[in-house]
Amino acid sequence: MKRYAYQTFLVVLLVFLPGCLGEKKTCIGRAGARRVISLDGSWEIAEGSMDSIPNRFEHTVQVPGLVDMAKPAFAEVGKKSEKRQAFWYRRTFTVNGTVPEVALLKIHKAKYGTRVFLNGKLIGDHLPCFTPALLDVRDYLNGSGAANEIIVRVGAFRDSVPESIPSGWDFEKYLYIPGIYDSVELILTGKPYIVNVQTVPDISAHKVRVVTELQWPNRSGYASISYEVSEARTGKLVGAVKESGLPFAPNQTTKLDVTIPIEDCKLWTPENPFLYELKLKTGGDCLRVRFGMRSFRFDKESGRAILNGKPYFMRGTNVCIYRFFEDSQRGDRPWRKEWVRRLHRKFKSMHWNSIRYCIGFPPEIWYEIADEEGFLIQDEFPIWFLGNENWPKALKSDAIAAEYGEWMRERWNHPCVVIWDAQNETVTDETGKAVQAVRHLDLSNRPWENGWARPQSSADFVESHPYLFAKIQWGSGDFRLSDLANTSGKPGVRGVQRDYKLPIIINEYAWLWLNRDGTVTCLTDKVYNSLLGPNSTVAQRRLLYARYLAALTEFWRCHRECAGVLHFCGLGYSRPGDKPRPEGGATSDHFLDIETLEFEPNFDKLLKDAFSPVGIMIDKWDEQLPPGVEIQVPVFVINDLYKDWKGSVRLRILRGVETVCEQTKSCAVSGLGREILSFKVTVPNSQGQYQLVAELIAEGAPVRSLRDFNVSSSQ
Numbered sequence: 003m004k005r006y007a008y009q010t011f012l013v014v015l016l017v018f019l020p021g022c023l024g025e026k027k028t029c030i031g032r033a034g035a036r037r038v039i040s041l042d043g044s045w046e047i048a049e050g051s052m053d054s055i056p057n058r059f060e061h062t063v064q065v066p067g068l069v070d071m072a073k074p075a076f077a078e079v080g081k082k083s084e085k086r087q088a089f090w091y092r093r094t095f096t097v098n099g100t101v102p103e104v105a106l107l108k109i110h111k112a113k114y115g116t117r118v119f120l121n122g123k124l125i126g127d128h129l130p131c132f133t134p135a136l137l138d139v140r141d142y143l144n145g146s147g148a149a150n151e152i153i154v155r156v157g158a159f160r161d162s163v164p165e166s167i168p169s170g171w172d173f174e175k176y177l178y179i180p181g182i183y184d185s186v187e188l189i190l191t192g193k194p195y196i197v198n199v200q201t202v203p204d205i206s207a208h209k210v211r212v213v214t215e216l217q218w219p220n221r222s223g224y225a226s227i228s229y230e231v232s233e234a235r236t237g238k239l240v241g242a243v244k245e246s247g248l249p250f251a252p253n254q255t256t257k258l259d260v261t262i263p264i265e266d267c268k269l270w271t272p273e274n275p276f277l278y279e280l281k282l283k284t285g286g287d288c289l290r291v292r293f294g295m296r297s298f299r300f301d302k303e304s305g306r307a308i309l310n311g312k313p314y315f316m317r318g319t320n321v322c323i324y325r326f327f328e329d330s331q332r333g334d335r336p337w338r339k340e341w342v343r344r345l346h347r348k349f350k351s352m353h354w355n356s357i358r359y360c361i362g363f364p365p366e367i368w369y370e371i372a373d374e375e376g377f378l379i380q381d382e383f384p385i386w387f388l389g390n391e392n393w394p395k396a397l398k399s400d401a402i403a404a405e406y407g408e409w410m411r412e413r414w415n416h417p418c419v420v421i422w423d424a425q426n427e428t429v430t431d432e433t434g435k436a437v438q439a440v441r442h443l444d445l446s447n448r449p450w451e452n453g454w455a456r457p458q459s460s461a462d463f464v465e466s467h468p469y470l471f472a473k474i475q476w477g478s479g480d481f482r483l484s485d486l487a488n489t490s491g492k493p494g495v496r497g498v499q500r501d502y503k504l505p506i507i508i509n510e511y512a513w514l515w516l517n518r519d520g521t522v523t524c525l526t527d528k529v530y531n532s533l534l535g536p537n538s539t540v541a542q543r544r545l546l547y548a549r550y551l552a553a554l555t556e557f558w559r560c561h562r563e564c565a566g567v568l569h570f571c572g573l574g575y576s577r578p579g580d581k582p583r584p585e586g587g588a589t590s591d592h593f594l595d596i597e598t599l600e601f602e603p604n605f606d607k608l609l610k611d612a613f614s615p616v617g618i619m620i621d622k623w624d625e626q627l628p629p630g631v632e633i634q635v636p637v638f639v640i641n642d643l644y645k646d647w648k649g650s651v652r653l654r655i656l657r658g659v660e661t662v663c664e665q666t667k668s669c670a671v672s673g674l675g676r677e678i679l680s681f682k683v684t685v686p687n688s689q690g691q692y693q694l695v696a697e698l699i700a701e702g703a704p705v706r707s708l709r710d711f712n713v714s715s716s717q
Contacts, residue, residue, distance in 0.1 A: 036191040036288050041065070041152070045093045045182075047072050049086035052162070055119070055153060059092050066110075066337050066365060068181035068327060069156075080177030080328065082159050089180055091154040097145045097190065103219065103286070104195045105140035107152070110184030110366055114157035114169060121151055129167045132363050132384055133408035139188070156180045165396035168405065170324060170384040172361055176584035177328035183336075184365045192286030193219040194227075197255060201280060201293040201415050202445040205310055208267035210241075210293065213259050213445060214282060220253040225285050231262055234277035234292055240265040269310050270294025270417040272355040275376035277417070292373065294417025300449050300463045300565060305505040307565045309378075309420075313674055315642040316378060316566025317559070317613050318356030319349060320509065322574040323364040324384065325589075329575040331596040339367050341597075346375045348599045349572055352606075353613040358509045358568055361386050361426050363409075372418035380451065380509065380568075381413060382423035388454075390429045399435035406440045414444055425453040427467070429497070434458050451507075454496045463505040463565060466493040468558070469513040471550075474529045482533075483550055487623040491561025508558050510570040514547050515589045518596075523579035524586035548604035549708060555612035556619035556707055560638040562676060569609070614705045615642040616671070618651070620696045621678075626712045627685045635681045637696045637707070641671040649700030653681045656693045662686050666699070689713050 046059035047069065063072040069089050070079040078085055109116055113131035117124070120142045128135030144150050156162075160169040160178040170178065195217040202211035212229060225248045231241035241262040248258075268276040280291045299308050306313040326332055335341045349357065357377050359368070362384035372379050383406065387393050406424070413419045422444070424433040437450050437458045449462045457464060470489070473479035493508055515523045520540030522530050534542055551569070558567045570589070577587035592605040611617075621636040641647045648670045655662040663683070671677045686692060692711055697704040 036189065039095065039097065039188040039190065041093065041095060041186040041188060043093075045091045047092070048090050049076060049158070050088060050090055052087045052155070052157070055155075056090050059090070063091070063181070064334065064337075065091070065182045065186055066184045067334060068179045068183055069158075070179050071181075071334065080159075080179035082161070086158050088155050088158050088162065091156070091182060092151065094149050094151050095188075096147050096149060097143060097188070098147055099145060101140060101143050101145040102190050103140075103193045104189065104191045104217075105138070105143050106189040107135075107137045107139045107186070108189060109135040109137075109154065109182060109186050111363070112154070112156050112180075112182040112184070114160050114162040114178070114180055115167075117155040119153040119155075129163050130405045130408065131163065131167070131169060133405050134412055143188075154182060154186075156182065165394040166398065166401050168383070168385055168397065168402065170362060172324065172384075172386055172584075173388070174583050174588040175325060175328060179327055183327075191288075193217060194225050194250070194284040194286050196282055196284060196287045196289045198411055199280070199282065199289065199291050199415065200411075200445055201291065203293070203295045203297060204261070205267070205269055205295050205297050207263075208295075209261050209263050210278075210280070210295065211259065211261050211445070212280065212282075213257055215255055215257055216284065217255045218250045218252055219286070221250065222252060223250045224248060225250065227258060228281075228283045229260060229262055230281045231264055232279050232281070233268075234279045240267075240278070264295065267295055270296040270376075271309060272376035272378060275374060275417070277373060291415050292370075293415045294373065296417045296420075297446075298378070298420040298448065299461065300505040302460055302504060305563070305565055307378075307505070312644065315559075315674075316356040316507065316568065317615075317642070318354040318358070318378070318566065318568040319352070319572030320358045320360040320568060320570045320574075321364065321368075322360045322362070322571055322589075323368075324362040325575045326573050329596075330577065335596070337365060337367070339371070342368055343371050343375065344599055345573065346371050346377065348601070349377070350375060352610050353615055354572075356380065356566055356568055357572070358382060358423070360509075360571065366412075369413065369416045369418060373416055377418055378420045379416070379418045380421040380423050380507070381409075381419050382426055382451075383409065385425035385428060385433060385453075387428045387430070393428070393430050393432070397432065399432040399439065402432060403436035403439040406436050407443060410440060410443055414446065420448060421451060422448055423451045423453075425455070427465075428453045428455060430455050454499070456498050457502050457504055460502070460504070463507055464495050464499045464502070465510075466495050466506050466508050466564070467510040468493040468508060469511060470554070471513040471529050472525075474532045475513065475525055475527075477528075480532070482625065483553060484623045484625045486553070486557055489557075491557070492563035493558065505565045506563065507566040507568065508564050509566070509568040511558065511567075512551050512554055512570070514550055516543055516547050517579065517587055517590045518576040518593055518602075520544050521579060523588050523590060524582055525579070525588045527579060544602055545604050548602070548608045549710070551605070552608040552612040552708070555609065556617065556638075559612075559617055560619040560621075560640050560676070562640065569613075608708070611705045611707070614698075616640070616647050616698060616700075616705065617642070618696050618698050618705055618707045620653075620694050620707045620709045622694060622709055624711055626714055628715060629685055629687045629689060629713050631685050633683055633685060635683050635694065635696075637679045637681060638676060639669055639671050639679065639698065640676045641673060644673040646673055647671045647700070649698055651679055652697045652699055652704075653683070654695045654697075655683065655686065656695055657686070657688075657690060662692070669698075686713055689715065 048056035197215035
C-alpha cells in the first residue's frame with residue numbers, strides 16, 4: 003500500500019510540476035492534487051476613478067502589502083484625496099493543463115471594497131474589508147498555458163464602502179491605507195469539492211469531530227471520503243476514518259459529520275503548542291487542515307479561564323496591527339514571516355501567553371505563527387465607536403452578522419483563537435444581535451466578548467479597562483500610585499455588564515504611554531506634567547512608566563479578581579504627540595528598534611518580572627513615611643503554574659545601592675495558589691529617598707517587586 007501511494011505521488015508530481023512555479027498542492031491522491039496557485043508577488047498598480055480601468059499601469063506594488071509600498075510612490079495615500087477614488091491592481095498568470103470543475107479566486111483580505119475582473123470580464127464584488135473574497139472564476143479562466151489577466155479594484159479610502167459595511171474606524175488613526183493586505187490565491191480542484199472544514203476537538207474522549215461542507219458534482223454517482231489525522235511535525239498517522247458509497251446530491255452543498263479517534267492524543271497549550279494535520283480526500287478534491295486538541299471556556303463561579311479543563315491565568319499584551327500599518331517604520335514587516343515569528347517569540351520572553359489582536363485582524367500568517375508558537379488569541383473585530391451617538395445609523399446587525407460568519411469560517415480551526423471579540427468599547431445593540439445570529443456556527447462554543455454592550459451569554463466574559471491615570475489627563479481628578487492602597491482589586495465594568503457578574507479580563511490599563519523616543523503622547527502630556535513636572539527628561543519618564551506599569555500589573559494579577567491581565571500595547575504605532583488625536587500619536591509600544599525588536603530596557607526587565615508566572619507584589623503603597631516607625635509590609639506571592647513552588651522571599655530596604663536592612667522568609671505556594679507574607683520593618687531614621695525590594699529566591703534569576711518611598715518628618 004505504501005509503495006502504491008508513493009508511485010501515485012511520483013506520477014502526479016511529473017504531471018503537474020513542469021511550469022507550476024507558485025503552485026502548492028495540498029494533497030496528492032488518485033484524483034490528483036488540489037492545486038493552489040499563489041498570486042502573491044509584484045503587481046502593477048494605478049490610481050483612478052471607481053468606474054474606469056486605467057489605461058496605463060506605471061507603478062508596481064507587492065501583494066500582500068499596502069498601497070503606500072508602491073514604487074514609484076503615490077501621494078496622499080491613506081487620506082481623503084482628490085487625486086483618486088480607487089487603486090487598480092493588475093497582473094498576469096498562466097494555468098497549466100485544463101481548467102477543472104472548481105476554479106476559485108481567494109483574496110484573503112483587501113480594503114476598501116474589492117471588485118475583480120478576469121480577462122476583461124467582471125467577476126464580482128466583495129465589500130467587506132476584513133474577511134476573504136471567494137469568487138468563482140471558472141467560466142473566464144484560460145488553461146493550457148494561455149495568459150490570464152486579473153484586475154482588482156480597491157477603494158482609495160474607508161468611505162469607498164457604504165456606511166452599512168464596517169470600515170475599521172479608529173479614534174486614534176488618521177491614515178486608512180488601502181490595499182490587498184493578505185495573500186491572493188487561485189484554487190483549482192475537482193468535485194466533490196471541500197467547501198469548508200470545521201474541526202471540533204473532544205479532549206476528554208481523545209477524538210476530533212470533523213464537519214465537512216461538500217459541494218457535489220452536477221451528476222449522479224457515489225463517493226468515498228477518507229479522513230486521516232497525523233502529527234503535524236512528525237507526520238505520524240494517529241487516526242483515520244473512511245466513508246464509502248456516499249450518493250451524490252447533484253449540484254448541492256451538504257454536510258458530513260464524522261468523529262475520528264486520536265491515538266496517544268496530545269493537547270495543545272501555549273506551553274506545548276502541539277498541532278495535528280487532517281487530510282481529507284473525496285476522489286475529486288483533497289485538503290489539509292491543521293488543528294489542535296484544545297478546549298477553552300470561562301467558569302462563571304470562579305471567574306477563571308478554563309483551558310483543557312483546568313484553570314488557566316491569561317497574561318499578555320495587545321497588537322494593534324491597523325495602527326502599526328500607519329507607522330513610519332512599518333515597511334514590509336507584517337508580511338515577513340521571520341519577523342512576525344520573532345515578534346511572537348519576543349512576546350513569549352515576557353512570560354506572555356495571550357494576545358488580543360486589537361481592533362482588527364492581521365494577515366493569516368500571524369494566526370499560523372500563534373498556533374505554532376503557542377498563544378491564546380482574543381480575536382477582535384474592528385468595530386470601535388464608544389457611545390451610541392457615534393454609531394453609523396446604516397450599520398445594522400444583519401450586515402455585521404454576515405461578516406462575523408465569514409470571519410468564523412476562516413478562523414475556527416486555529417487552536418490559538420479562543421475568543422471571538424465582537425467589538426471594542428462600544429455601546430450598541432447591533433453587535434449583540436449579530437453575535438446571537440452566528441454563535442451557533444462555532445461547534446467548539448468559544449466564548450464571546452461584546453465590548454461595552456450587553457453580554458450575550460452567561461458563558462461569556464466582559465472586558466475592563468481600568469485607566470486609573472486617565473483622571474489626570476481629562477481633568478476629572480487626581481491619581482497617584484499611593485492611591486492603590488484604597489483601590490479595589492476587582493476592576494470596574496460598564497453599566498449593564500454589572501448585572502451579569504461574569505469573569506473579567508483586563509485587556510487595557512495604565513494610561514501612561516510614551517512614544518518610542520520617550521516623548522509623551524497627546525493622551526499623556528498632562529499625566530507626566532503632573533507626576534514629574536514640566537521639565538522631565540526622557541530617562542525619568544521611561545523609568546516612571548516601567549515602574550508604574552509593573553506595579554499596576556502586579557496589583558491586578560495578585561488580587562486574583564481577573565481571568566487575565568493583558569497590557570496595552572505590544573505593537574502599535576509611534577508618532578509625535580504634539581497634536582490631538584487622530585493626527586497626534588495617542589498610544590505606542592515599547593520598542594527602541596522595530597527591526598531588531600529591542601525593548602526599552604526598564605520595560606524589558608521590570609515587566610518581565612511583573613508578568614512572571616510565579617509573581618510577587620509588595621502591597622505597601624505609601625510614597626512617604628515618617629522616620630523610625632515600625633510598619634507591616636504585606637508581600638503577595640502568586641503561582642500561575644500547576645506545580646507547587648517553594649523558595650524564599652527576601653525583603654530589603656535600599657538607599658541607592660546600599661542595603662539598609664534585610665529579612666528573608668521561606669515560602670511555599672501551591673499550584674494556581676497565592677500566599678501573603680507579612681514583614682515587620684522599621685523605617686530608617688535618616689531622611690531621604692529609599693526603595694523597598696521584595697525578591698523571590700529560587701532557581702534562576704530573582705523576580706522582584708519595587709516600591710520607592712521618601713522618609714520625611716513633614717506631613
